[in-house]
Amino acid sequence: MTETVAADRTGRADATRLIQRGAIEWVIAALLALLLMRFLWSLARNENLLPGEVVHHLLHPDVLAGVWLTIRLTALVFAMASAIGLVVIRMERSGNPLLGGIAAAYVWVFGSIPVLVQLLLWSNIALVFPDITFAIPGVHIDAMRLVTPVHAAIAGLALALGAYAARALQDDDRLTASGDILVTTLQATSLVSVLSITDLLGVVQALEERNHLIIPLLTVAAIWYLVMVTAARGAIHLARLARGRGQAHSR
Known part of the structure; x- marks a missing residue:
């Protein structure tokens, strides 16, 4: 009986850790996505890149x-x-x-x-x-x-x-x-x-x-x-x- 309770507690602890780790990973992923979008937006608005010249010279x-x-x-x-x-x-x-x-x-x-x-x-x-x-x-x-x-x-x-x-x-x-x-x-x-x-x-x-x-x-x-x-x-x-x-x- 004691072993069963201990195993149950261990299982719940493992599940809690997995949930917490998953939440942290989602937060990190969201931050990285925001940073990437911000970087791409800054590129699109950067006049020094001259996107028109890039398109013109591609072909x-x-x-x-x-x-x-x-x-x-x-x-x-x-x-x-x-x-x-x-x-x-x-x-x-x-x-x-x-x-x-x-x-x-x-x-x-x-x-x-x-x-x-x-x-x-x-x-x-x-x-x-x-x-x-x-x-x-x-x-x-x-x-x-x-x-x-x-x-x-x-x-x-x-x-x-x-x-x-x-x-x-x-x-x-x-x-x-x-x-x-x-x-x-x-x-x-x-x-x-x-x-x-x-x-x-x-x-x-x-x-x-x-x-x-x-x-x-x-x-x-x-x-x-x-x-x-x-x-x-x-x-x-x-x-x-x-x-x-x-x-x-x-x-």
């Missing part, structure tokens, strides 16, 4: 061209980085100590040096190797002409993100890992603007120099990156749903 031909280049760079680098990652995983699991050591060294080096530094190194590779010979007699390739800013960007991003892919793709859920690699690649492409490449951010920076609409144009870039990243995550989510339905039907 500007140069901006759309930059978006398209960003998408193409993302697709190419994603494919290359994923392929590199799979090869590195295969080398690590081969059981060969030399291959495993090379794979570990690659992940250590390219996974440690910041991507921006790697892009700058590749763009200036001709200063180290002005002629590329591949150790073949009679072969002399002018590195200055061969390694264009776009080629340097692709090589730098693919090698850097290949190290990331080599770790991410070891996850059992490779579809989710691929989604993470895709989003990371898309975000990393913004770094190529330092090489004067006219991707989305590069175009925005060029337009800023002409019309000095810094905040509106950066807002345009932010909106487009939100759209592209959301679309990429949505596509991965749909692929996961399709895979789940396929597995359910196969059972």
